[in-house]
Amino acid sequence: MRKLSHPDHLAEWKRIIQEERPAYQKVIAVSSGTCGRARGSLQILETLTQEIERRKLSDTVGVEATGCHGFCEMEPNIVISPEGLFYKKLEAKDIPAIVERTILKNKLIPSLVYEDPATGRKYPRQREIPFYQKQMRLLTENNYRINPERxxxxxxxxxxxxxxxxxxxxxxxxxxxxxxxxxxxxxxxxxxxxxxxxxxxxxxxxxxxxxxxxxxxxxxxxxxxxxxxxxxxxxxxxxxxxxxxxxxxxxxxxxxxxxxxxxxxxxxxxxxxxxxxxxxxxxxxxxxxxxxxxxxxxxxxxxxxxxxxxxxxxxxxxxxxxxxxxxxxxxxxxxxxxxxxxxxxxxxxxxxxxxxxxxxxKIGSDKSPGTKIFNLGGRINNTGLAEVPLGTRLRKLIFDIGGGIKNNRALKAVQTGGPCGGCIPAGKIDIPLDYDTLSQAGSILGCGGIIVMDEETCMVDAARYSLNSSSEESCGKCVPCRVGTKQMLEILNRITRGQGEALDITRLENLAAVMKAASLCGLGQLAPNPVLTTLRYFRNEYDAHIREKRCPALVCQGLLPEKKKAKNTRRPETGRKAI
Amino acid sequence: MDIEKILKESGTSQKDLVPLLHKIQAAYGHVPPESIAAVAKHLHLSESEVFGVLSFNRFFTLAPKGKVRVTVCQGTACHVRGGGRIVEEMEKKLGIPAGQTTADKKLSLEKAYCLGCCAIGPVVVVNGTHYSLVSPQKVDSILEKAKTAE
Structure with a gap:
């Protein structure tokens, strides 16, 4: 198509593309974002293309490399149109069977179909899988229909x-x-x-x-x-x-x-x-x-x-x-x-x-319209990208879409908004996810990172990890952020080593107040959030570390009972399954 | 590729500094300290300004790096899944701390803060190839492959 020099040319171009497109009976979209590629999607793509060519099906079956479909836990995966069939966690050896049985004979391969671990029910079609079905995909719905290079x-x-x-x-x-x-x-x-x-x-x-x-x-x-x-x-x-x-x-x-x-x-x-x-x-x-x-x-x-x-x-x-x-x-x-x-x-x-x-x-909540893409990560079953209307309750995102907590453990807290966001305790799981409510709870929506923490997470250690990240990222221009993140980190390091003092909590609160008021940019103003929210909702864990020299979640190495210590030697210093 | 040639192809305003440093690093594997003066002159900046930008951005390096670059992700999601142990294991196996290059100048070990593949961590990248769900047991085979990487 030549250069478009009139808006009407757009419709004409669309018509031409549709006419010139090969009339495929089936199209296989291979999720090939960075995560997909890391899990071997390019090999799947190559094997599929070879198999289709070998069977001389190139005129009727199309194979496309698309961007990420969002369900990263199930990479590499494919979506077969027009039925919308979803096959998960593929390996190159699965390909001949897919072409033979599904493409040629329209039969399902049960072992490749997604199965809900909670109910055991199988969902062959992508749109019926709870992870997808409960989302509202305004921005990401087309991902499996687009080859991003065209x-x-x-x-x-x-x-x-x-x-x-x-x-x-x-x-x-x-x-x-x-x-x-x-x-x-x-x-x-x-x-x-x-x-x-x-x-x-x-x-x-x-x-x-x-x-x-x-x-x-x-x-x-x-x-x-x-x-x-x-x-x-x-x-x-x-x-x-x-x-x-x-x-x-x-x-x-x-x-x-x-x-x-x-x-x-x-x-x-x-x-x-x-x-x-x-x-x-x-x-x-x-x-x-x-x-x-x-x-x-x-x-x-x-x-x-x-x-x-x-x-x-x-x-x-x-x-x-x-x-x-x-x-x-x-x-x-x-x-x-x-x-x-x-x-x-x-x-x-x-x-x-x-x-x-x-x-x-009309989508989303009154003051926060539209959808938001959230990144589900941490101790959650369905990691990936989920798009939901703003104002959706955290419970729905974590349990209905995210499939709940890994290994059926109990939810302890959810960190929203990355290292500058706060930790929302399990008791507030019904909070609607929008800008204003989250900010009242001491956290932020940020760009939408959701890190799920279970009962095996030490909240003091989680705050320490976030502060470590902020102190490394601080640019150093303004004093409250440069010195504040460093001092907070040192206090938290001491507490998790078992050298905390009663005054430390007041020190943390004072530092946080100065950083919030006087830092030049969002990084310094928001960096105390993980500490402030954990102090607000999990004060008892700080007390246990400081007064009783005990880490209730058994994460902080310096505070483990002798027996546990021996058991935990293979675990990283920074926290066993922390966060 | 010599510095003069790269400079000739680049613009001369301050906004060309970062793209220029990218080009130099792509050609040499690092930004040679002796190139700073030439870059500063070309862009009409002081050497300290060039050095400031260079050292502020952690992607750039002044020390020569090995042909093989092994990057271990230390982002939140990878940290949760034991990314710290992967670095420790690599450091032990290679005998160098993260951020340095082996004595034979072939391999550099680096840490990164989030490579954006959080669902499949811990993630290790060897010259652009991603390894996912890495466990300490897999470190040996990754390093073995890395030694033969281009």
């Missing part, structure tokens, strides 16, 4: 139609009004209203304005950005172009971690394809709007999660944050107005325009 797959699924609508049927102001009306909030730590941010940026003086996509996902235990970048890069690119049109930006940056080579590859390729087809660059869709995007590989610093430090990183300086205001929407990159969102926020924009603000605002 723009055509996105076009067939009505991709770039929201952009055409924005450019030709709406003014910049009306796009902003629509996004504002949808109530969409940033899917990062602050949860600021997206439309409001756009408005600020549009009204700010200065030219040229820029758009940034923060895909520098340094938050340990969270990889939803990687999932989206690898699986459906065009969705966030489309969102960014719409955002650029709304605020009047001419240049955009996508900042990806160097640690995500596959994401860098897919997003770079997607940008080239969009440019080739006139969806990016000069005169988008033949309009008078010009905008282009570059990929920036950031070289690994968690602090770049702060908007101002990300700006410094793009400018080629050390990733130090600075005082706000002025906000980046007013003075950002090179002092010009800049609009920054993370991957998930940008990917929500086309959804808002396609479905309409009114429809979108």
């Amino acid at each position: 723009i055509e797959d996105y076009i067939v699924l009505d991709g770039y139609q929201a952009l055409a609508k924005a450019l030709f049927d709406m003014t910049s102001e009306s796009v902003i009004a629509e996004v504002k009306a949808s109530g969409l909030r940033g899917r990062g730590e602050a949860g600021f209203l997206t439309g409001k941010k756009w408005e600020l940026c549009r009204e700010a003086h200065g030219h040229p304005k820029t758009i940034v996509c923060d895909a520098d996902e340094g938050d340990p235990g969270a990889y939803m950005s990687r999932g989206l970048l690898e699986a459906n890069p065009h969705s966030l690119i489309e969102g960014m172009i719409i955002g650029a049109y709304s605020v009047g930006a001419s240049e955009g940056f996508i900042c990806v971690r160097t640690e995500y080579p596959l994401a860098v590859k897919h997003v770079t390729l997607a940008l080239e394809q969009a440019r080739k087809h006139g969806l990016l660059g000069a005169a988008i869709f033949g309009s008078e709007f010009h905008f282009d995007i570059q990929v920036v590989q950031v070289a690994g610093a968690f602090v770049s999660g702060d908007e101002t430090s990300l700006i410094a990183a793009i400018e080629g300086r050390k990733a130090f944050p600075r005082q706000q205001p002025p906000f980046p929407a007013q003075q950002g990159l090179w002092g010009k107005p800049t609009n920054i969102h993370n991957v998930e926020t940008w990917a929500n924009v086309p959804v808002v325009l396609n479905k309409g603000a009114e429809w979108y605002a």
Whole structure:
């Protein structure tokens, strides 16, 4: 297809793609994100392709490498369309049987079908598996229908139609009004209203304005950005172009971690394809709007999660944050107005325009509309990426979707929002997951990391691990964060070694208060959260460590009874199955 | 590939610094300390500014690294599943602490904070190849394969 120079060309292109597509009777989608590849999905892909060719089925059966399907626990897995059959944990030796029995004879292979460990019931179809069935997948549903290396797959699924609508049927102001009306909030730590941010940026003086996509996902235990970048890069690119049109930006940056080579590859390729087809660059869709995007590989610093430090990183300086205001929407990159969102926020924009603000605002809770992708990790049965409406209760996420706690142990706490988030105790499991409720409970929604801790987790040790992470990531610019994280860590180290003092708890609380009040950026302000929440909900464990010199969960090596000590020698110093 | 050639292909403003360092590290395996002056001159920066960015970002290294890079994830999810033990085991087997290179200059051992594969941890990456659900027992075979890796 030539360059699209008119919005009508989009529908025409879609028609051409559909006509020219091989008329496959079945399509096998192999989940091939980074996790899938690590579990051998490329070998599955190769064996499948060979087997299909050997049996001369290439004209009727298609094999596609797609991004992550979300159910990481079951990698490598495939989805066979049109039936939507789901086969899990495959090995190369399973392939001949799959082709012989399922592809040719339409018979199921029971051993490869997902079985619910709690009920023993088998679920052959992907959409019926509780993990998927109980989600609401606005952003991730298409992952198994898209080969991320082909723009055509996105076009067939009505991709770039929201952009055409924005450019030709709406003014910049009306796009902003629509996004504002949808109530969409940033899917990062602050949860600021997206439309409001756009408005600020549009009204700010200065030219040229820029758009940034923060895909520098340094938050340990969270990889939803990687999932989206690898699986459906065009969705966030489309969102960014719409955002650029709304605020009047001419240049955009996508900042990806160097640690995500596959994401860098897919997003770079997607940008080239969009440019080739006139969806990016000069005169988008033949309009008078010009905008282009570059990929920036950031070289690994968690602090770049702060908007101002990300700006410094793009400018080629050390990733130090600075005082706000002025906000980046007013003075950002090179002092010009800049609009920054993370991957998930940008990917929500086309959804808002396609479905309409009114429809979108009805999903989720009143003040937090839309869906959120959560990363289920830790001591939970179904690890992976789950997308649910905001306001969904934590219980549903952990037990209905996540399949409960590993080895049927008792839930103790859930850490939300990564190392800067707090620990929610099991007693508060019915808490709705939205920005405001979590912040009242002392935690944050953050980018959506959920780490499940069971009865064998020591909460003091868990807080210590988070502080260790924060103190290593602190950039060192402001004193409260640089010294505060270090001092807190040293006190926690002492407590877990059995050298805690009665005064330590007051010291921790004082340090936390100073850090919260005086740190320059979110990292320092939020770093005390794990300590404060564990102090609030698990004070007895601190007391046991300090007064009784005892670790109730039998994790802290320095505090184990002699007999246990001998047994535990093979376990890591930092905690047996901790967190 | 010499530094001059890399510099010639690069832009000359401050925002080109990180991409330039990436290119130099890709060509040499590390950023040679003697290249700092040339980079600073090319971008009209002071040497201390270049050194600052270089040492701030943990991806860059001034010391030569081995051809084989073994990275062990220490993110929250891998930590939970015993990532710390994997590092200890590797350190013991290789006889070097994490962050260093073996005496024959062939293999470097590194720690990373979250490689984003949390569901399948502990994760070890050898020159771009991921190993998942690594146990201390698997360390030997991974290192054996690593020695023959390109």
